[in-house]
Amino acid sequence: MYHLTIHSHFAAAHNLNNYQGECENLHGHNWKVEVTVGARELDKAGLGIDFKVLKQETKDILNDLDHKYLNELPPFTETSPSSENIARHLFQRLSERLNNDNVRVEKVNVWESDYACASYTED
Template sequence: MKIGKVAITKVFTFDSAHHLVDYNGKCKNIHGHTYKLEVTLKGIPDKNGLVMDFHDMEDIIEDEVLEKIDHKYLNDVFDFNPTCEMIGLWLWEEIAKRVKDTQCSLERLMLWETPTSYITIDRHDME
């Protein structure tokens, strides 16, 4: 069997509050979201047939990012305006730092702020 790279994806949710600075609209007021985070890693399956164990992937995301932002007021956590775009870029940086020591690469990140609004960051966007 030909072995090539395989993408694995795991979905997470977290709840946070924020307000947008210098914004003229409802989001200038403190409000909360149940965010949905989708993380995709890519790599060649190891001798056991795994790119990365989903449990290990979950540990990375929980330990590196969700612990810092779940049930938090994001304006107190970040030194930037916590828009979905900026939170996504922060997530990318934090996850990429941890994944670089594995046989995987961070391929894509999607962050939903609402059920109908989300951002996408692709590996090619960050090179």
């Protein structure tokens, strides 16, 4: 199995629902996003998936979140836009776009700061 990882980022505001503390107030982050996919085989060019494709698909999804108030966007109108839920959302959206017989999204990490990261995988 081959593993490929790209890094990206977006900036957005949110507040945590059902939270007791400062993060229940409106605030923002410059989130860093890491996406890891697995590929069983390489194509004729020796690639599992072109990094250009992986970066563009990630960018397209992140554009829907960038410089927005996340609490107003589906699916976060019903679910708190925590880093954990953002990671799951990105994982699911990327899986819809990228998964095939050879390539699978394996993990999405969402860093809300240099020191705090949430990850989502499906087993």
